[in-house]
Amino acid sequence: MAAIVQQDLTSSGRFRLMARQDMRATPTMASQVQAADWRAAGNDYVLVGRVSSPAAGMFDVDCDLINTATGQPVGSQRFIASSASLRNAAHQVSDFVYQKILGVRGAFATRIAYIAVQGQAPSQHFQLIVADADGYNPRVILESDRPIMSPNWSPDGRWIAYVSFENRLAAIYVQELATGQRRLVSARAGVNDAPAFSPDGTQLALTLSGSGGNLDVWLLNLQTQQLRRLTDDPAVDTEPTWSPDGQSIYFTSDRAGGPQIYKLDVANPSRVQRITFDSSYDARPQVSPDGKRIAFITLDGGNYRIAVQDLASGTVTVLSHGHLDQSPSFAPNGATIIYAGRDGDVDTLQTVSVDGLVTQRLNSNEGDVREPAWGPFQH
Amino acid sequence: MHKSVLVWIAVLGTALAAAGCSSHKPRPNAGGAANSTVPSDQSQTAGAQNPNAESEAEQAAVRNGTGAGVQGPTAPNLQQRTIYFDFDSSEIKPEYNDLVAAHARYLVANPNVRVRLEGNTDERGSREYNIGLGERRAQAVRQALMLQGVSDSQITVVSYGEERPAVTGHNEAAWSKNRRVDIVYLN
Numbered sequence: 072m073a074a075i076v077q078q079d080l081t082s083s084g085r086f087r088l089m090a091r092q093d094m095r096a097t098p099t100m101a102s103q104v105q106a107a108d109w110r111a112a113g114n115d116y117v118l119v120g121r122v123s124s125p126a127a128g129m130f131d132v133d134c135d136l137i138n139t140a141t142g143q144p145v146g147s148q149r150f151i152a153s154s155a156s157l158r159n160a161a162h163q164v165s166d167f168v169y170q171k172i173l174g175v176r177g178a179f180a181t182r183i184a185y186i187a188v189q190g191q192a193p194s195q196h197f198q199l200i201v202a203d204a205d206g207y208n209p210r211v212i213l214e215s216d217r218p219i220m221s222p223n224w225s226p227d228g229r230w231i232a233y234v235s236f237e238n239r240l241a242a243i244y245v246q247e248l249a250t251g252q253r254r255l256v257s258a259r260a261g262v263n264d265a266p267a268f269s270p271d272g273t274q275l276a277l278t279l280s281g282s283g284g285n286l287d288v289w290l291l292n293l294q295t296q297q298l299r300r301l302t303d304d305p306a307v308d309t310e311p312t313w314s315p316d317g318q319s320i321y322f323t324s325d326r327a328g329g330p331q332i333y334k335l336d337v338a339n340p341s342r343v344q345r346i347t348f349d350s351s352y353d354a355r356p357q358v359s360p361d362g363k364r365i366a367f368i369t370l371d372g373g374n375y376r377i378a379v380q381d382l383a384s385g386t387v388t389v390l391s392h393g394h395l396d397q398s399p400s401f402a403p404n405g406a407t408i409i410y411a412g413r414d415g416d417v418d419t420l421q422t423v424s425v426d427g428l429v430t431q432r433l434n435s436n437e438g439d440v441r442e443p444a445w446g447p448f449q450h
Numbered sequence: 451m452h453k454s455v456l457v458w459i460a461v462l463g464t465a466l467a468a469a470g471c472s473s474h475k476p477r478p479n480a481g482g483a484a485n486s487t488v489p490s491d492q493s494q495t496a497g498a499q500n501p502n503a504e505s506e507a508e509q510a511a512v513r514n515g516t517g518a519g520v521q522g523p524t525a526p527n528l529q530q531r532t533i534y535f536d537f538d539s540s541e542i543k544p545e546y547n548d549l550v551a552a553h554a555r556y557l558v559a560n561p562n563v564r565v566r567l568e569g570n571t572d573e574r575g576s577r578e579y580n581i582g583l584g585e586r587r588a589q590a591v592r593q594a595l596m597l598q599g600v601s602d603s604q605i606t607v608v609s610y611g612e613e614r615p616a617v618t619g620h621n622e623a624a625w626s627k628n629r630r631v632d633i634v635y636l637n
Contacts, residue, residue, distance in 0.1 A: 192615040218613035221578060238516045239566070240608050241581075262585055262609060265578045278578070284589035284607060286582045307582030323579050330579050354576040368576050375575055395620075397576055416620070442577065 072122060072132070075161035079179045079205065080168060082422075083406070084429025089114060101135040106142035114139055118168055128154050134164055136171050146171045158207060178402040179204060182446040183409060184212075184222040184231055185420060187437040198437070199233055201248060204402070204445070206420070206433040212246060213253075222444045225268045231444075232256070232266035232275060243277060245293075256293070262286055267311050267320075276301070276311035276320055288322050290337070301340040312356050312365075321346065321356040321365060330354040332367055347380060349387040355397065359405045359425075366390075366399040366408050377410050379425060390427040400445045401425075409433075411441045512636045515566050515606025522563075522635025527552045532616075533591060535629040537572070540586035542594055550591065553633055554598035561601060567591050568632040569609040570616070572625035577611055584609030591631045606636075 073091070080086040089112065098104045099121050109117050120134030133149045148167040152160035159180055166177030183206075187198045199213040199222060213219060217236040224231055225245070232245045241263045246253035257263045261280035268275055275291045288311045290299040302308040306326035313320055321334050327345070331353050336342040347353035352370035359365070362382075369378040369389065377391040377399045395413040402409070405425060412421045414432070418439035422431045433440075511517035522528070533546045542550065557563055569588030571580040588607045596602060617627040 191618050218610065220581075220611075220613065236608075236610070236613070239518075240516055240606070261607065262581055264581050278581075280585055282602075282607070284585045284592075286585060307579065307586070309582050310576065310578045323576065325579075325582075330576070352575065354579045370575075395574065413620070 072120070072157065072161040072164070075158060075205075076118070076165045076168070079162060079165035079177075082205070082429075082431050083169065084424050085169075085173060101137055101144050101147075104137050104142070106137060106139045110139035116145075116168075116172065118164075120164065130154065130157060130160070132160050132164065134167075136168055158203060162203070162205075175406060176404045176448070178404040178406065178445075178448070180449060181403060182228070182449070183400075183420075183443050184224065184446065185411075185440050185443040186219050186222065187435070187440050188418075189438040199231070200437070201231070201446075206435060209437065212248065212251065220442060221265050222442060223266050223268060224444055224446045226270055226272045226447055228447045228449055230268075232268060234264055234266070243275075245275075256291065265310050267313060270313055270315055270317045276313065278309040278311070288320065288335075301335060301337070302343075310355050312358055314358050315360055315362045321358060323354040323356065332356045332365065346382070347387075348385075349378070349380070353378075355399065357399055357401055359401050360403055361405055364425075366401060368397050368399070377408060377423065379408075388427060390423045390425075391421070391430075396421075398442045400443055402445050403448045409443045409445050411443060512564050515564070515608070515636070517566075517636040519566075519634040520637060523556055525556075528556055531633040531635075533587075533631045533633075534626065535587055535631075537625070537629065538583075540583065540590045542590055550594045551598060554595045554600050557595065557600040557604055558598070561604065562637070564604050564606070564636045566606045566608060566634040566636055568614075568634060569607070570614060570628055570630050570632070571612050572628045573612045573615065573620070574625070577613070580611035581609045582611075584611045587629075587631050591633070 077088050081088055098119050101119060104117050104119060117137045117139060118134060123131045125131055130152045132152055135144045135147045138145050148164060162180035165179040169177035181204045182201055183204050184201050187200055189196045197215045197219045198211045199219050200209045201212055202209040215235060215237050220234040222231050222233045230245050230247055232243060234241055234243055242258035243256050243263045243266045244253045245256055256275060257277060259279055260282040261284055262278055264278040266275050266277045273293055275293055277289055277291060278286050279289050280286045285305055286307045286309050287303060288301040288308050290301055304326055306324050308322055308324045310323040311320045318337055319334050320337055321332055323330050324333050329351050331345055332347040334344045334346050350369045354368050356365045356367045364379050364381050366377060366379050368375055371389050374394045376389050376396050378387050378389045380387045391412060393412040397411050399408050399410040407422050407424055409420060409422045411418055418441050420433040420440050420443050530549050533542060567588040569584035571583045588609055592605050592607055595605060615628045617624045
C-alpha cells in the first residue's frame with residue numbers, strides 16, 4: 072500500500088517523497104514518530120499507518136499524518152477495506168494526504184474510461200475500457216470489430232455514453248457499468264456523435280446531422296426523449312461540453328472558416344459567443360470543474376497540442392508538447408488533465424498538471440489507447 | 451513549492467502482500483456479466499435454416515444502409531470505388547468527375563441498387579470534428595450523384611472520421627490515402 076501512495080503522491084508533481092531505503096526508522100504509529108529527526112532529514116510530514124486483518128478478506132486501514140514542525144498529527148484516516156479494494160484504499164489514503172496538505176480534494180481514487188485499439192487498419196479490434204485513474208485494474212465494458220468513440224461519464228459515475236459503429240452506422244448508447252445493460256439513445260439518420268451528460272444527469276447534449284449531413288448540437292431529454300435543437304447553421308457544430316452550472320454549452324464550430332470554440336446559452340441558444348482566438352484551429356473543449364477555464368486542442372506551430380484558456384482573462388497556455396495530442400479531459404478536482412498523445416507509432420494516455428509543470432505517461436499494454444474520459448468523484 | 455512527505459505504512463498480516471501489492475498490471479476482466487461483446491456482423495441472422503428470414507434481414511440491411519459490402523458491378527470502369535481529397539477540403543477534384551459519372555449512370559440504370567458512401571479523414575486534429583469533415587466529403591459525393599439523377603433512396607451516408615484509416619502511417623503519403631470517400635455497393 073505504501074508503494075501505491077508513494078506513486079500517487081509523486082505523480083501529482085506536488086510532493087517529494089523520501090525513498091524507503093533512506094528511512095532510518097520505521098514507525099507505525101504516531102506516538103513512535105520522532106518528529107525532529109524526520110524534519111532534520113528534510114521531511115515536512117510523516118505518514119504512518121497500519122493495516123491489520125480482523126477477519127478473512129477484510130482489512131482495517133489506519134493512518135496518521137504528522138507535521139514534523141509541530142510533531143502533531145494534522146489528521147487521521149481509518150476505514151475498512153476488502154482485499155478486492157485494497158488499491159482503492161491506498162488511493163483514498165493518497166486523497167487524504169493530498170487534501171490535508173494542499174487543501175484541494177484528491178482525485179487518486181477515481182476512474183477513467185478510454186478506447187483501446189489492437190491491430191492495424193483496416194482490421195482492428197476496439198475495446199471500451201474502464202480503469203483506475205492510475206491505469207490499473209482495466210475492465211473491458213464493450214468490444215467490437217468496428218469503431219467505438221466518445222466515452223462520456225454520467226455525473227454519478229454509474230453510466231457511460233458512447234458512440235458505436237457496430238451496425239456500420241453511428242449510434243449513441245448509454246451503458247450501466249454495474250450491470251452491463253445498455254440502452255440505444257440515438258440511431259437517427261446521419262451522424263450521431265459526441266454525447267455529453269448534463270451536470271444534473273437528466274439530459275444528453277449530442278451532435279446530429281440528419282440525412283442532409285449538416286452537423287448541429289442538440290439536446291435530448293433522457294426521460295421524455297424530447298429533442299431540442301441548439302445550433303442551426305450550415306457549419307460543422309459539434310463536441311458539446313457543459314459548464315458545471317448547466318447554463319452554458321461550449322462547442323466546436325467552423326462557422327468562421329476553421330474550427331473555433333463557441334459558447335451558447337442553454338436557455339436561449341441563439342445567444343452564441345466565440346471564445347477562442349489564439350490559433351487557426353481550436354477544437355474539442357472541456358470545461359474545468361470550477362467553470363473557470365477550458366481545455367482544448369490547439370494548432371501550435373503545426374502541432375496539435377492541449378491548451379487551457381482562462382475564461383475570465385482569455386489567457387491561453389499550451390500544456391503539451393506532442394505532434395498529435397487530443398481528447399483532453401479534466402480530473403474532477405481540476406488539478407490534472409488526461410489526454411491522448413502519440414509516442415512514436417503508438418497512441419498513449421498522458422496526464423499533465425493544469426499549470427503544465429508535471430507530465431506523466433500511463434503504462435498500457437493494450438495497443439493504441441485513445442479518447443480518455445476522467446470519471447467523477449466516487450464518494 | 452514541493453512538500454516532502456515520508457510515507458511508511460507497516461504491513462501486518464501476510465495476506466496483504468499477496469492481495470494487492472504486485473507491480474504488474476492485472477489483465478482486463480473481459481468475461482464478466484458487465485461486459486458487452488458486439489457481434490461483428492449484425493446484418494446476418496443466426497438462423498441459417500430459414501432462408502427466407504435471412505433474405506429479409508439482408509434486404510433490410512440493404513435498405514437501411516447497414517449491410518456488408520458486396521462485389522457490385524463488374525464493369526472495369528466501375529472498379530475504382532474511392533475518391534481522394536485534398537487536406538481540409540470536401541471538394542471533388544475534376545480528375546474524379548468521370549468516376550462519379552460512371553457510378554451515377556449505373557445507379558440510375560439500376561434503381562434497386564443501393565450504395566453506402568463512407569467519408570473519411572486523415573488522423574490530424576480532433577476525432578469528433580473529423581466526423582464532421584468526413585460527413586462533408588461523403589455528402590459532396592452524394593450531391594454529385596443526385597445531381598446526375600441518382601435517387602436519394604439509393605444512398606446511405608456514413609462518416610468514420612479518422613477511425614477507419616486505409617493506410618497506417620503518420621506522414622502525407624499515408625494521410626493522402628486516408629482522406630477519401632469509399633463507394634460501397636450493398637447489393
